[in-house]
Amino acid sequence: MSGETTAQLKYDPTDMPGLLSAVREWPDADRVPSIELERVIVDRGAIEQLPVVLESLSPSEVREAIVVCDHTPIARRGAPLKPAVRELLERAGWTAESIELSGGEREEDLHATFEAVDAVKSRLRPGVPVVALGSGTITNITKHACFSYAEETGADSLPLVFCPTADSVLAFAAAMAVISQAGVKRTWPSRLSNVLVMDLETLAEAPRRMTIGGIGDLCPVFTSFADWHLGDVLGLASTRVASWNILEDVRSYLGLCARELGAGTETGLELLSKLIVLGGLSATFAGESAPLSGYEHVTGHMLDMGAEHFKRGIASHGSQVAVALIPHAIAYEHLLARLEPGRVDVSACYPSFEQMEARVKSTFEELDPSGAMGAECWEDYSTKLRAWHEARPRFEAFLEGWSSHRRTLAELTSPARTIVETLAAAGHPLRFEELDPAISETEARWAFEHAHLMRKRFSAGDLLFYLGWLDERFTTQVFEQMHQLIAGVRGHA
Structure with missing residues (x-):
């Protein structure tokens, strides 16, 4: 590739109303579940919109938020991100309570287990919005804690915002959580965030291995529908047209823009996100x-x-x-x-x-x-x-x-x-x-x-x-x- 490719997405997730309107025209639209995800922000200043996002989700006078993260050092503009997010919220009049999960110096050292889910769930409160500030593990733990909290208490779903710190996994827009049970990774029904905030300046400072991992997590598109089709033909699965259609842009650009995606340019990170x-x-x-x-x-x-x-x-x-x-x-x-x-x-x-x-x-x-x-x-x-x-x-x-x-x-x-x-x-x-x-x-x-x-x-x-x-x-x-x-x-x- 000699230069950057301008990707014209057919289904741009930053226009969720337009995307969902297209989905409603597909042949199996009636099988597509309703989703909580209202808005996806992909921008170099996206994290700075967090106070306004929380205000839109929790307009009451009680301006409290819970921020779930771990001990992994994360930077933005060369400065620590987590204190900056806390200060950003406090300047806007929010009280930010942090839940810091311990695993190690890298997020890969923290594992998504039901013990971690319970640790977060025990700190949740009715109506208080939750922010997941981290990558895949933090996202899986937080979403499932919020999902389980609503299931077990009968309370309304908590306002939830994901702020990924690396373009590393598909979990940010998947209404399921990968949580280990008895040492075995299992996928459980879960929920989405209401808003997904993908800050390009934060994503640009993620370790390269994590960005490369996000590219890797998309690559099953090369064979996965064959596996799913096998199960469907044998009566062991049921495929959906909507799941195939929504990946048209992934099939179009993953190979075409591979070099750009891997280079970690702002254009590449925006497309990867x-x-x-x-x-x-x-x-x-x-x-x-x-x-x-x-x-x-x-x-x-x-x-x-x-x-x-x-x-x-x-x-x-x-x-x-x-x-x-x-x-x-x-x-x-x-x-x-x-x-x-x-x-x-x-x-x-x-x-x-x-x-x-x-x-x-x-x-x-x-x-x-x-x-x-x-x-x-x-x-x-x-x-x-x-x-x-x-x-x-x-x-x-x-x-x-x-x-x-x-x-x-x-x-x-x-x-x-x-x-x-x-x-x-x-x-x-x-x-x-x-x-x-x-x-x-x-x-x-x-x-x-x-x-x-x-x-x-x-x-x-x-x-x-x-x-x-x-x-x-x-x-x-x-x-x-x-x-x-x-x-x-x-x-x-």
């Missing part, structure tokens, strides 16, 4: 994370679950997902090229519950000898296995109509080389060892081979396993191709 909002809305419209969460995500979750056992920190969620997308895309290429329905032993594709319970629990026993992690994964996986058995007639019909399904899946997946080229242009890591902290290929191969065992959502990883393909030999072949592909792309850069 808007694409991240569209990505989150896609999940919100679906009522689940499936539109941008396929097998690459469960591979990333497996890496998180193994971090403590392997004595390393947790890498950026989005970056893990993007690197895991490369072997996933290669696996899709194998599926599309090699599946011969006439040679499939359908009966062999249906392992017993006893077999799979033993496999699931033994897989996670090394990570958690207490058995809690294995039990949590088996509870989720058994739901998928039961649905898979019940869907046998659909699977047989899928095989009979493979030529048609193959064409559809090919249209819904991008070549692995395209994905690697996009990541390379953005300056994104391409190997697991290049993540921060680094992840060994041994761990990555383990996660890729066994990720299908940790949750109930169906993906190509499940199909490959039930076909008898997904084993150590197949994983080795995929990773060897990954190395060759990366070397080829870098050799031509």
Whole structure:
């Protein structure tokens, strides 16, 4: 790319009334839930509008606000952001109560757990607006605390504002929260903010690894609808046109503007911010994370679950997902090229519950000898296995109509080389060892081979396993191709 590309978004989230008006014209508009998000501000001075935003949400005489953050040092214009926000509110006549969650020097050291959610929820009060000042973890904890507070007390929904400090995840516009249970990452129904304040000067000072992670979190668009389509065809999921349509700009600009997005220019950050909002809305419209969460995500979750056992920190969620997308895309290429329905032993594709319970629990026993992690994964996986058995007639019909399904899946997946080229242009890591902290290929191969065992959502990883393909030999072949592909792309850069 020789210069900056001017992106003309078809669905600009900074015009929420216009965006929602377009959504109402789509064929499945009646399936799109109503959302709390009224306004998205993406601007270099956005944070300075926070007092006015709070006034619009809480016009009563009681001018109190709760600000949720952590101990991570965050700067804006070279000065600490959090004291500046507090002073900004106080100058406007607001009393700002801070809830500072402790995790470590980096936000990645704080984990979204129900303990953290409860810590925030215990400090909430009826009618007092809440501001989440942080990145993905703070956003997930705060939104779910507010959601749970309203659910449990029967009170009106609290006014809620998200002020992201890094363009790192899609959580800012997703009406769900990723909260760990028994050491296993799970996605729970939650809520959106009323206003999303994306301050470009703050985002510009975020660590580059977090901005790169935000680009990575969008990259599942290259294959995720194929995974979702597989589930839909087999009766294990239900896709939505709205979730596909709202990602048109992401599909258009993610590859085209990859270099600009990765460079962190103001224009690039503005575009990335808007694409991240569209990505989150896609999940919100679906009522689940499936539109941008396929097998690459469960591979990333497996890496998180193994971090403590392997004595390393947790890498950026989005970056893990993007690197895991490369072997996933290669696996899709194998599926599309090699599946011969006439040679499939359908009966062999249906392992017993006893077999799979033993496999699931033994897989996670090394990570958690207490058995809690294995039990949590088996509870989720058994739901998928039961649905898979019940869907046998659909699977047989899928095989009979493979030529048609193959064409559809090919249209819904991008070549692995395209994905690697996009990541390379953005300056994104391409190997697991290049993540921060680094992840060994041994761990990555383990996660890729066994990720299908940790949750109930169906993906190509499940199909490959039930076909008898997904084993150590197949994983080795995929990773060897990954190395060759990366070397080829870098050799031509």
